[in-house]
Every structure is written in C-alpha cells, then in structure tokens.
Amino acid sequence: MAKRLTAFLLCLYLILGTTLPAGAQEPVDALRSNTTITVNGTRSPLRAYDISGRVYVDIFEIAIALSGTENQFALMWRDRNTSLHIISDVPLSAIGFNMSRRIANAATATPADINVLLDGDEVSISAYSITGEVYFNIRDIAAVLDFSIDWDTAEGVFGINTSQSFSESVVTRGIDPSKPMIALTFDDGPSIYTPPILDALEQYGAVATFYVTGNRVQRNRDIVIRAFEMGNEIANHSWSHRMLTRLSEERVRQEMITTNDAIESVTGTPPSNMRPPYGSVNQTVRNVTAELGMPIISWSLDPFDWRTRNANTTYNHIMNNVKDRDIILLHDLSEPTAVAAARLIPALIDRGFQLVTVSELFHYSGITPEPGVTYRSGVTDD
Ligand code: ZN
DSSP, X not given: OHHHHHHHHHHHHXXXXXXXXXXXXXXXXXXXXXXXXXXXXEEEXXXXXXXXXXXXXXXXXXXXXHXXXXXXXXXXXXXXXXXXXXXXXXOOOOOXXXXXXXXXXXXXXXXXXXXXXXXTEEEOOOEEEETTEEEEEHHHHXXXXXXXXXXXXXXXXXEEETTSOSOEEEEOOOOOTTSOEEEEEEXXXXXXXXXXXXXXXXXXXXXXXXXXXXXXXXXGHHHHHHHHHTTOEEXXXXXXXXXXXXXXXXXXXXXXXXXXXXXXXHHXXXXXXXXXXXXXXXXXXXXXXXXXXXXXXXXXXOOOHHHHXXXXXXXXXXXXXXXXXXXXXXETTSHHHHHHHHHHHHHHHHTTOEEOOHXXXXXXXXXXXXXXXXXXXXXXXX
C-alpha cells in the first residue's frame, strides 16, 4: 500500500512538474533552516525546513504573514480528501493558534499526500510531512500566489516581497571593489579532480575560472554545468592543448571555435576570454583571438603545481607570494592541486582576499580587456 502510494505520488509530482527532487521518493531528512525570513523587509517568525537544498514552510504561517498585503490569502483544510484550499485575496481570519495539519507517525520528511487547490483549481505545490506537520515549498507558494522571493545567502536572509510579481533572485556574494581580490584559475580540465575543487569553492562561497580543454567538455558535461551554475567562469584553453604558435592560422581558428561551441552547447554561454596552452602567443594567436573578440589571459603567479605535484609546495608558494589582483595559475588535472586548493581557498579568504573570476577581476579593477591583447593580472598598468 505504502509502495503504491509512493508510486502514485511520484507520478503525480512528475505530471504536475513540481520541484520534488529526483530520487526523493525515499524519506529524506529535514533540517530546521536558520535563515532569517523577512516579509516586505520586516523580520517574520516563520519556521522553515531545508529538504534537499529547498526551503519548506508552514503555509498557514505564510498566510498569517501575508495578511493585509496584496497577496493575502485564506486557507481551508478538507479532511475527507486530504486537500488544502487556498482562497486568494481573502485575509486569513483565525490567527493565534497552530492550524497546521497534523499527520501521525512522521519522524523525518516524507512527501505529503496533499491536493492543493487555488480558488478551486488544482495547483502544484510540493509538500512534505515533517514531524507530524505539513510544510510546503516556498518557491512553489511564491509562484502560485505571485510574490517575489530574494535569497541573500551571504547574510542568511530570505525575503518575501508582495509588491513584486513572482521572481527569484539569489545574492550569493557581495564584492567590495576597494578590497583585495584575486582570481584562481584552473587549466587543462575538467577531470575527476575538478569536483573536489568545486566542493571547496562552494563551501566558502568562492568562485574561480576554469580554462577547459575543449575535447574534455562533452564527456565531463555534468562537471562543467555544475561549475557554471555555481558562478564559476568557464573559458577557452584550446580544443586539443596543442602549442598554438606551431599551428596554421586556420588550425588556431578551429581550436578556438570548436572549444567555444563545446562550452556554449553545455552552459548556454560562450566563453569571453581564452588562455593559450603553455601561455604561448604569437601574431597568429593575436590575430585569431582579436577576430573572435577574445582577450588572451596569462597569469601573474605560477606555483608550478604541474611540475612539483606536491600540495604543500603549491600551497606555500601561493601563500608566500600572493598579492592583490593576482591571476593564479593552477591545473585541475592532478590530485595534489585539488588537495592544495581545498587548503588555499579558506586560507586566502582568511587573509582578506575576495576570490573572483577573471572577468570579475577585470570588471572590479576597471579594466575592459581588449580582444587579441594579453593580460596578466587585474593591475591596470601591468
Ligand atoms: Zn594547459
């Protein structure tokens, strides 16, 4: 019976296109969210849970919080068919007691068997039962009731804004242009050593630039997508990692264009700059990159990680030499570099450096990089 119910629910979620995470038919843990929730800028005492990275709230608490706003709504439970009715533009009348629907025997979060109707029409709001109460996905509620939500992950604040129609915005990093910043760059990947680097970047809210080899993009597309969606920059490091200065102009053009296309086909965005293998540049490379509108990015700090293959040496070299606006050359093709990166990222942040992408480094340094021109750092007169 439970199995049939789960299968039915899964089908329902799939049909309705809700945000039920893939593979979430098994019970998942819910953690009380520590995020501050604001409604139109005022702190609101809403309880929230994180389930698989998504936020679930008590919809009655949302109804109370939105009472009197243009998104106010009333709620009604129908016990017989386990349905929740949302009545729009009506304030929730009864306030002051817990109106959460109680469901017995739920220790962890399990998908809740609830039909949700808005003014009589079925709508799709993903719901979980957590410790006996039903919690609804805040994003789905916002979409159905048409209010905007803003995440500021750096400040740990989640904002509901009823005067704007549904949109989501996520503020993850605030960069202060007057403070030191550096760009970590990782060449020659993606590889199996890229995900641990992404883990470290994610953990500390940092980003880097990945100069990918074009012929590795398609078979590592999940890694590229994850890196891109985290806000990292994906840039061009040629298709086959040949020394471009030994190739004909037509071959160089081919190396560049096939890589740009490979990146765009996976991320939807073509790269804005390139780094030639071995840093080798000649007039042909300058001509082709100028023609394709791509600046050439070199580096200002090279710890020779590819040669020493020693995490301590790489770590020490960078920590002893790093300065504001550096572009740091690393390679996500070896384990020692991934180990070094996991230590470097928090250590560099501790020392006051903001970790930004190459394009961000130029942007915040007031540089507009020109196609076909080589840049080594975010210092203007470099
Ligand atoms: Zn390389």
